[in-house]
Amino acid sequence: MQPKYTLWIFSLLLATTCSAALADNLYLACHAGVSLAAADVRDMFLGEKQFLNTIRLVPVDNVAAQPAFLEKVLKMNAIKYSTTWAKKSFRDGVNPPAAMANDAAVLDFIRRTPGGCGYFASEPLDGVTVIDKY
Amino acid sequence: MKRTTDKLVALQFLAVVLPIAVVLLVQMAADARRAAGLEHSRPLRLLAYEARANYKTFTNGAADAVDTGTLGAQSVEALHTTAARLAELAARGETAVVGDAAVVVRSLTATLSKGATLNDLMPMRARIIEGDKLTKAVDDEFERQDEFVVKDAIASAILQKRAVSGALVITAILTVVFVLATRRRIKARLEADIAKERERRAELETISIRFGVATRAARAGVYELKRDGLDLWWSDTMHELYAQSPQEFRPTMASWLALIHPDDREAAQSAITGAMREQSQLRSQYRVVRPDGSVCHIASLAAVAMDSVDAGPRLVGIDLDITDRVEAEERERKLQQQLRDASRQAGMAEIATNVLHNIGNVLNSVNISASLVTDRVKKPRAAGLGKAVALLQQHAADLGAFVTTDERGKHLPAYLAQLTEHLMLDQRVALEELESLRKSIDHIKEIVAMQQSYSKLVGVPERLAIAALIDDALRMNIGAFTRHGVGVKCDFEEVPEIVVEKHKVLQILINLLRNAKYACETSGRMDKQVVVRVANHAQGVQISIADNGIGIKPEHMTRMFTHGFTTKKDGHGFGLHSGALAARDLGGALRVDSAGPGFGATFTLELPLKSPETVYG
Numbered sequence: 001m002q003p004k005y006t007l008w009i010f011s012l013l014l015a016t017t018c019s020a021a022l023a024d025n026l027y028l029a030c031h032a033g034v035s036l037a038a039a040d041v042r043d044m045f046l047g048e049k050q051f052l053n054t055i056r057l058v059p060v061d062n063v064a065a066q067p068a069f070l071e072k073v074l075k076m077n078a079i080k081y082s083t084t085w086a087k088k089s090f091r092d093g094v095n096p097p098a099a100m101a102n103d104a105a106v107l108d109f110i111r112r113t114p115g116g117c118g119y120f121a122s123e124p125l126d127g128v129t130v131i132d133k134y
Numbered sequence: 135m136k137r138t139t140d141k142l143v144a145l146q147f148l149a150v151v152l153p154i155a156v157v158l159l160v161q162m163a164a165d166a167r168r169a170a171g172l173e174h175s176r177p178l179r180l181l182a183y184e185a186r187a188n189y190k191t192f193t194n195g196a197a198d199a200v201d202t203g204t205l206g207a208q209s210v211e212a213l214h215t216t217a218a219r220l221a222e223l224a225a226r227g228e229t230a231v232v233g234d235a236a237v238v239v240r241s242l243t244a245t246l247s248k249g250a251t252l253n254d255l256m257p258m259r260a261r262i263i264e265g266d267k268l269t270k271a272v273d274d275e276f277e278r279q280d281e282f283v284v285k286d287a288i289a290s291a292i293l294q295k296r297a298v299s300g301a302l303v304i305t306a307i308l309t310v311v312f313v314l315a316t317r318r319r320i321k322a323r324l325e326a327d328i329a330k331e332r333e334r335r336a337e338l339e340t341i342s343i344r345f346g347v348a349t350r351a352a353r354a355g356v357y358e359l360k361r362d363g364l365d366l367w368w369s370d371t372m373h374e375l376y377a378q379s380p381q382e383f384r385p386t387m388a389s390w391l392a393l394i395h396p397d398d399r400e401a402a403q404s405a406i407t408g409a410m411r412e413q414s415q416l417r418s419q420y421r422v423v424r425p426d427g428s429v430c431h432i433a434s435l436a437a438v439a440m441d442s443v444d445a446g447p448r449l450v451g452i453d454l455d456i457t458d459r460v461e462a463e464e465r466e467r468k469l470q471q472q473l474r475d476a477s478r479q480a481g482m483a484e485i486a487t488n489v490l491h492n493i494g495n496v497l498n499s500v501n502i503s504a505s506l507v508t509d510r511v512k513k514p515r516a517a518g519l520g521k522a523v524a525l526l527q528q529h530a531a532d533l534g535a536f537v538t539t540d541e542r543g544k545h546l547p548a549y550l551a552q553l554t555e556h557l558m559l560d561q562r563v564a565l566e567e568l569e570s571l572r573k574s575i576d577h578i579k580e581i582v583a584m585q586q587s588y589s590k591l592v593g594v595p596e597r598l599a600i601a602a603l604i605d606d607a608l609r610m611n612i613g614a615f616t617r618h619g620v621g622v623k624c625d626f627e628e629v630p631e632i633v634v635e636k637h638k639v640l641q642i643l644i645n646l647l648r649n650a651k652y653a654c655e656t657s658g659r660m661d662k663q664v665v666v667r668v669a670n671h672a673q674g675v676q677i678s679i680a681d682n683g684i685g686i687k688p689e690h691m692t693r694m695f696t697h698g699f700t701t702k703k704d705g706h707g708f709g710l711h712s713g714a715l716a717a718r719d720l721g722g723a724l725r726v727d728s729a730g731p732g733f734g735a736t737f738t739l740e741l742p743l744k745s746p747e748t749v750y751g
Contacts, residue, residue: 083200083201086197086200086252086256086259087197087200087201088197089259089262089263090193090194090196090197090199090200090255090259090262091193091194091196091197092193092266093193093262093263093266093267093270094263095260095263
């Protein structure tokens with residue numbers, strides 16, 4: 001592995017660890033009307049499930065809550081998450097979830113984007129559908 | 135019927151062939167169109183597929199590079215292959231489809247090379263993903279196009295299959311329809327043929343029965359002779375005709391000839407062999423001696439039939455029992471001979487009657503003339519002359535004084551003169567009667583000669599004046615007319631002389647005058663009169679003798695000239711009959727007119743200017 005990527009992965013791992021330590025709760029919510037099963041959340045974020053019925057699912061990462069999410073939901077570290085998506089994007093031509101800075105950015109995106117899904121460190125406001133709470 | 139069936143079969147053939155031919159042509163055109171479409175789309179799809187597959191090899195290699203850290207040579211080569219395939223697609227005119235993909239892939243090939251690291255790849259991830267989408271889109275597009283062509287081909291094939299099925303169904307329906315129609319017609323024809331055959335057989339049977347009945351009734355036998363007389367067939371009636379049992383008698387040429395009368399056998403055999411040899415009709419007659427000894431007369435009629443060259447000629451004929459006919463002919467011959475004899479005798483009697491009648495007529499005149507002459511001779515004129523001569527002898531000495539002084543002597547010269555006058559009158563009358571007598575005798579002689587000439591059918595026509603002939607006839611009858619107070623009036627036109635047999639005409643006229651005198655005499659009227667007229671006629675002259683006598687009943691008019699018919703008490707019915715025959719012989723005619731009883735009658739004799747020569751040979 002290249003040193004540049006090692007550093008990037010290490011930083012991401014650190015941030016995740018720190019965030020997880022800080023966050024007590026984690027909420028996963030989607031655009032209003034998207035009734036995603038909690039069991040499909042992992043597949044959606046690893047690019048395995050891209051559609052719910054006719055709705056294209058658009059997951060986004062919340063940089064602030066990502067360490068907790070990777071730990072609680074995907075059960076993997078940031079490096080694994082990154083390499084998985086690197087392979088996935090090369091092999092299947094699928095882009096990894098866009099990275100949003102915080103809950104507000106994620107909430108704004110989900111509200112605007114049909115099929116949009118994201119996770120929050122705090123309970124999101126109205127206008128989205130909470131899928132699960134971790 | 136056969137022609138209709140042939141037409142139906144032809145139509146049936148067309149009904150089967152035409153739909154199939156049309157469908158085959160359409161199928162061939164569709165196949166060609168599908169083949170052309172597939173030939174175009176399939177290579178493009180293969181190129182797109184290869185481009186896509188190689189790109190996926192490349193992306194898999196890129197994914198593997200996440201673990202290995204470097205991009206493998208195979209992946210790079212796959213990327214170049216992708217670029218090459220896309221370039222080839224673009225070269226085939228598919229730039230619109232492959233343009234963006236080709237650009238992206240070409241840019242990747244320019245950046246990435248063998249041994250490229252993950253650090254080289256990651257910055258290119260977006261472009262790689264874009265290339266993945268674009269190459270997939272290219273592959274999908276050509277797959278879609280190819281599928282469209284394939285689906286079109288499949289749809290066309292299905293349509294074609296339906297068309298074939300439809301054509302086959304139509305063909306089957308038409309076949310069934312035509313088969314049913316043909317079958318019905320053939321069935322009808324067969325039924326008609328069978329019915330006709332039955333009728334023909336029934337008719338044949340009827341004909342056979344009729345033929346059998348007819349031949350049996352006609353006592354006719356049928357035979358057929360084949361193979362130059364070696365093979366002979368007889369019908370049952372033939373056996374009956376020859377009185378031979380069909381079970382015992384086997385007809386052969388030899389056995390047949392053995393049944394024929396020996397005197398006729400050779401002629402019969404000759405007739406048969408001749409007909410067979412010359413293939414001509416056979417007509418022969420012979421006698422057959424039956425087992426009981428009776429003789430049967432057979433008439434054989436046959437003809438040669440030639441069915442085929444191989445079979446040879448056949449003599450098919452019929453034998454008729456003509457015994458009755460032959461015997462009848464024999465009886466008829468004898469009867470005719472008897473009739474001829476009787477006719478000859480009757481003719482002789484008729485001739486004798488005719489002669490006697492005509493001579494009788496003339497003999498009347500002869501008797502009258504002879505009576506007149508006798509009367510004249512019997513008159514005492516010679517006695518007076520003798521007395522005068524005696525007186526003169528007594529007074530021979532004083533003859534002068536006696537004549538001048540004696541009272542008787544003075545009357546003697548006047549007496550002698552008167553006596554001389556009477557004697558001369560007697561002489562003249564006697565001479566006239568003698569002349570009439572001579573003519574009558576001459577006529578009798580002619581009658582006899584004429585009757586003799588009848589037998590020879592010759593006569594002596596001569597040119598004569600009708601008026602003179604009528605005068606002769608009147609003179610021969612004048613005595614009778616005078617005695618019975620019948621006046622005679624003549625009314626003669628100027629007519630030419632005619633050439634005719636004199637005594638035949640004279641005979642007719644005498645007969646007619648005598649009949650007229652009789653009719654007047656029988657009527658009892660005072661003004662008895664006969665008018666004799668001579669006039670020109672279209673083809674000659676006509677002589678009519680009209681009387682005002684008793685006339686003729688209408689019902690007798692048609693019988694007047696019939697032999698034996700007469701209204702006279704002592705008549706024979708011969709005169710008018712012979713007169714009519716004589717007139718016909720002369721080329722003329724004799725007819726009668728009468729207004730009825732009490733109104734007299736008119737007999738008219740028409741004569742040509744010249745009698746037919748044929749009558750006189």
